[in-house]
Amino acid sequence: MDLFFYGLIDRWVLLQQQIRRSSVWISIFRREHLPQTETDFLAMNRKNFFVHILPATIDKRSLRITYSWFWMGVIAFWLFVILVVTGIYLMFYYVPSVERAFDTVRQIINQVTLGRFIRNLHKWAGEFMVLAVFLHMLRVFYTGAYQKPREFNWVIGIFLFLITIMFAFSGYILPWDQLGYYAAKIACNIAENVPFAGDQVRQALLGVSDCNNLNQFSLLRWYVIHVFLLPVLMVLLIAIHFWRIRKDEYTIPPEEGA
Ligand code: HEM
Incomplete structure (x- = not known):
């Protein structure tokens, strides 16, 4: 049995080597072998597009899973990726029309291939993302990681948190059912009361002059906010967030220094 597994591992290593030596691999990654020495690794880190986001060196202690609260920031990121992929699938079927929105959501659940699964995945990932971002924010606060030199990233994080909340809120409106309609009405009343x-603000966000007459424009605007404005902002801010994490380096558990 052991021999069988060792055989499998050998083949796997051989296959990896063959792939790494192929002209296609080399043309993409420009490297013929994995880095063997530290100098080699640093050079790869500087030159390779796919790994340059990772720090060249890192203090092992800062990677402790309990310290980062189970990498809540990383979990939030992957939930966002799931939301984008499932959201694109839903966009093929959902119609942002006050007459049809509710029916298209029903169709997604009952008729579309994998529709119920994808929609549930989208909903649950959305709920969990709010939770993950909140817990990540708490961790950053609890460990004092918001202090110098990471105060700028904390501010970027606040915007990421607000965008996450806006994502959840705008998604709520889209089915244009009772919940969605009255959520839009609440948004309208809040907008109207901006000093x-x-x-x-009401006109810009809801396209109406009276919150009792929400119409097609109201739904369409929140649809555009949900599928275009917020994703663009989120991607931009996540890029800045990760760039700053990379530059500022991770914090180290306080009891152990730094
Ligand atoms: C879409 C939302 C967010 C994503 C995807 C995200 C992602 C990440 C990741 C991957 C890390 C590094 C590893 C980790 O701690 O898990 C991190 C670190 C950090 N995040 Fe976030 N984050 C988000 C929201 C926030 C929020 C809401 C805040 C605070 C208001 C924040 C502030 C920070 C700070 C200051 C660090 C550096 C922590 C340290 O060095 O110990 N982030 N973030």
């Missing part, structure tokens, strides 16, 4: 520019 000095209430009318303009």
Whole structure:
């Protein structure tokens, strides 16, 4: 049995070597072998597009799973990736029309191939992302990681948190069922009460002059916010967030220094 597994591992290593030596691999990654020495590794880290996001060296202690609260930030990121992929699938079927939105959501659940699964995945990933981002924020606060030199990233994080909440809220509106309709009404009432520019904000976000008459524009605007504006902002801010994490380096558990 052992021999069988060793055989499998040998073949796997051989296959990896063959792939790494192939001209296709070399043309993409420009490297013929894995780094063997530290200098080699540092050079790869600097030159390779796919790994340059990772720090060249890292303090092992900062990677402790309990310290990062189970890598909540990483979990939030992967939940966002799931949301994008499942969201694109839903966009093929959902129609942002006040007459049809509710029916298209029903169709997704009952008729579309894998529709119920993908929609549930989208909903649950959304709920968990709010939780994950919140827990990640708590961890950063609890470990004092918001202090110098990471204060800028903390501010970026606040915006990421607000965008996450806006994602959840705008998604809620889209089925245009009772919950969605009244959520839009709440958004309208909040917009209307913005000091000095209430009318303009309501008009911009809901496209109506009276919150009792929400219409097609109201739904369409929240659809555009949900599938375009927020994703673009999120991707941009996540890129800045990761760039700063990379530059500022991770914090180290306080009891052990730094
Ligand atoms: C979409 C939301 C977010 C994503 C995907 C995200 C992702 C990450 C990742 C992957 C890390 C490094 C590893 C880890 O701690 O898990 C990190 C670190 C950090 N995040 Fe976030 N984050 C998000 C929201 C936030 C929020 C809401 C805040 C605070 C308001 C924040 C502040 C920070 C800070 C200061 C660090 C550096 C922590 C350290 O060095 O110990 N992030 N984030």
